[in-house]
Amino acid sequence: SAVISQKPSRDICQRGTSLTIQCQVDSQVTMMFWYRQQPGQSLTLIATANQGSEATYESGFVIDKFPISRPNLTFSTLTVSNMSPEDSSIYLCSARWGETEAFFGQGTRLTVV
């Protein structure tokens, strides 16, 4: 199965600061996805990151708050900007190769104080 590495695995941040989460996959993939899981909730898609183009954001998520980079076919970053306690969540990156199952990273547990 595919390997998706995410870092940091967890962080505690001050409100008003920004955190960049990195996601590395072990083989080239066209589409990568960023999800958020708020405490006690299920996963919600933030955006789809396609290499070489701007990310596509879901309703309720904006680029200024969650800028995404996708510089190549094996790497992506998600930044959580100007954080508030409401941003405390697990952030997960995901990828799919062809029509196979989707794979997920181990998640980044963010606490904003």
Added chain:
Amino acid sequence: KQEVTQIPAALSVPEGENLVLNCSFTDSAIYNLQWFRQDPGKGLTSLLLIQSSQREQTSGRLNASLDKSSGRSTLYIAASQPGDSATYLCAVRETTDSWGKLQFGAGTQVVVTP
């Protein structure tokens, strides 16, 4: 809009019992359905993927069925073990989505007691 529902929200069983987890979806136009396991504070581990043309998929003690016309999938875990304690999530990929994003249910939290 696709809605994915998982019932029950929580389940506690003694070791050795079989587990039955339910997932329903409102729009039958799905490309596939995937079951995941999530341990507390961790990422997701893929368990089974069922394509829309399939009726079931098996892996070891796990068996998942799919009835697309009625909008239902069931995950069976045979002879449960304490190590099966986790939250189980189902997710669908819709046929209208060419990028492969998933719509998730809220999950079923399972506790298997020794």
